[in-house]
Amino acid sequence: MGEIKVKQEPSGVLNINKPAGITSHDVVDAVRKILAMRKIGHTGTLDPIATGVLPLCVGRATKIAQYLTQADKEYLITMRLGVTTDTLDADGKVLSQVEDFTVEQKKLQEIMQGFVGEIQQIPPLFSAKKVGGVRLYKLARQGGEVERKPITVKVYELQLLSYEPPFVRFFVRCSKGTYARALCDDIGRALGCGAHLVSLVRTKSGPFDIKDALTLDQLKEQTRQGRLYETLISMDEALSYLPAIRVLPEMTRAILHGAFIPASAVVSFPPGLTKGEVVRVLGYKKKLLSLAKIRLPSEEFEGIDPRKIILTSIRVFSNL
Numbered sequence: 583m584g585e586i587k588v589k590q591e592p593s594g595v596l597n598i599n600k601p602a603g604i605t606s607h608d609v610v611d612a613v614r615k616i617l618a619m620r621k622i623g624h625t626g627t628l629d630p631i632a633t634g635v636l637p638l639c640v641g642r643a644t645k646i647a648q649y650l651t652q653a654d655k656e657y658l659i660t661m662r663l664g665v666t667t668d669t670l671d672a673d674g675k676v677l678s679q680v681e682d683f684t685v686e687q688k689k690l691q692e693i694m695q696g697f698v699g700e701i702q703q704i705p706p707l708f709s710a711k712k713v714g715g716v717r718l719y720k721l722a723r724q725g726g727e728v729e730r731k732p733i734t735v736k737v738y739e740l741q742l743l744s745y746e747p748p749f750v751r752f753f754v755r756c757s758k759g760t761y762a763r764a765l766c767d768d769i770g771r772a773l774g775c776g777a778h779l780v781s782l783v784r785t786k787s788g789p790f791d792i793k794d795a796l797t798l799d800q801l802k803e804q805t806r807q808g809r810l811y812e813t814l815i816s817m818d819e820a821l822s823y824l825p826a827i828r829v830l831p832e833m834t835r836a837i838l839h840g841a842f843i844p845a846s847a848v849v850s851f852p853p854g855l856t857k858g859e860v861v862r863v864l865g866y867k868k869k870l871l872s873l874a875k876i877r878l879p880s881e882e883f884e885g886i887d888p889r890k891i892i893l894t895s896i897r898v899f900s901n902l
Contacts (some may be wrong), residue, residue, distance in 0.1 A: 592617065594814030595642035595650070599795035600784075601626050603679050609798070609801065612636055616802050617810070623650040625650040626787070629763070631671050634784035635792050643817050645897065647839065649860065649873060653788025653823050654738070658756045663748040666776040670763035674778070683775040684735040687745050692773045698740050701734040703764045735760040737792045749780065788823040790815075817899065818870045827851045827874075827893065831866035838871060838898050846888035855880035863893065873897040 601830065606627045615620050623644045625637045634657075639647045652780050664683055667674030707730070736757040744751040754765065763779045770777025785792045794803070796813060804813050826851040837843065843863065855861065855876050862873045874893040883892065 583628070583738055591619065591621070591641045591849070592810055592814060594643050594816055595625075595646075595790075595799065595814060595820040596638045596640060597790045597791060597815065598797045598801065598892055599797050599836050601798070602633045602781075603630055605630050606636060610635055610860055612798050613640075613801065614661070616798070623647050623891070629671065629782070631673055631779070632762075632782040632784060635787045635790050635795050636784070637787055639792050639826070640791050640814060646817050646821060648727060648821060649824070649897070650788060652758050652860065654757055655760065655784060656786035656847050657760045657762055658753055658785055660745075660749060660751045660764065660781040660784040661769070661777045662780050663750060663773065663777045664729055664768060664775050665765065665778055666770065667778045668707070668803055670767045671779040672781075676825075678776055680775045685747065685773055685775060687742075689840065690745060690773070691742050693888065694740055694742060694769060696772065696799070697769065697876075698737050699757075699764065700734060700736050703735055703761055703768070705730050706761055706767075708743060726799065733759060740837055746829075750777075775857050789820065801802065821870070821873070824873070825852045825855060826861060826862040826864050826868075828864045828868070830870070834865045834871060836870075837863060837895060840895050840898055841855075842891040843893035843895070844888065845883065845890050847885045848883070848892065851883060853880055861893070862894070863895070870899055 596613065598613065600606065600692050605827060606624045608809060610622055610624055611836045614620055617640065619641070621641050621644055626637055627641060627648050630636070637650055639650070651657050662672070663685060664680045665676060666678045667676055667677075732777045737754060737760065738757075739753070739755040742750070743753055752860055754760075754762070766777050766779040783792070801813065802861050804810060828851075829847045830849060833843065833847045835839075855862045857876055859876045861876060862870055863874050872895040877892050877894060886892070
C-alpha cells in the first residue's frame with residue numbers, strides 16, 4: 583500500500599482590504615467560509631466605518647496574532663469640523679453642532695501639529711476596549727457614562743492633506759492603540775468647534791501595505807484557482823518589522839526548548855533597543871527561532887559578563 587498523504591492546513595498571514603460597513607469579525611467569518619476553515623483571527627479591530635489593511639492570521643499563524651497588533655499604523659483620515667457625535671464618528675448621534683465658525687488653515691495646522699509626539703487619549707465610549715472584562719461598547723449600550731482611564735500613545739507624523747471647510751483630510755502615522763476617532767474629537771475640542779471622524783482608511787499596519795491588500799472577492803477567486811499559497815505571507819515575513827538579534831548556530835536547540843539566552847550567544851544586535859522590547863531571534867542562515875524580550879537596553883550589551891542572561895524567549899518556532 584502507498585503512503586497516505588495528509589493534507590496540510592494552510593498557514594500564514596493574509597493582507598485583507600476591509601470594506602466599509604462590516605465589522606472586523608464579519609471579515610473573519612467571510613474568510614472562514616472562503617477558506618473552509620475555522621482557525622482564523624484578526625490582528626486588531628477596525629471599526630465598521632473604516633476600510634483598509636486588516637491582517638488575518640490563518641492556521642498556525644494565529645499564534646503570532648498578538649505580536650502583529652504591536653506594529654505601528656498609518657491612516658488616511660477625513661474629519662468634519664463643527665459637529666460632535668456620541669460615537670465620535672459619522673455613524674453616531676449628533677451631540678452638538680456649530681453652524682457659524684471660522685478656522686483658518688494656518689491655525690488648523692498649528693493645532694494639529696500639537697498632537698505630534700507622545701499624547702494622552704481617553705478611549706471612545708463606543709469601542710472594543712475592555713473595562714472590568716466587558717467591552718466598552720456593551721457598557722455604553724446599557725446607558726450612562728463609564729469611567730475610562732487615559733492611555734499613552736505616540737503620533738510620529740501628522741500631515742494635513744486638504745482643507746475644504748468643514749472637511750479636513752490628513753495622514754497620520756502612529757503607535758498601536760491610537761484611536762483615530764478620539765484624535766479627531768480632541769482636535770475639534772482644541773479648535774473650539776468640535777469635530778468627528780467621517781472616514782478612515784488604514785493604509786499600513788507594520789509590514790502590510792494597502793497596495794498589496796486583497797479584497798474578499800479577490801481572495802475568493804485566488805482560492806478558487808488553487809492559488810491561496812501565493813497569497814499567504816509567512817510568519818517570518820509578517821514579523822519582519824520587529825528588530826532582530828542573531829545568535830550562534832549551536833544555540834538553536836536550546837532556544838527552541840525555551841532556554842534563556844546569555845550574552846555569549848549573541849552574534850549581532852541593533853542599537854537603540856529598550857528594556858522589555860520584543861525582538862526576533864535569528865539563528866543559522868537567519869532562520870527565525872523565537873521571539874524574545876530584551877532584559878536590558880542595547881547600550882549595556884558592550885563589555886557585559888558573557889554569562890549574563892539578556893534575552894527571555896516568549897514564543898519559539900520549532901518549524902516555520
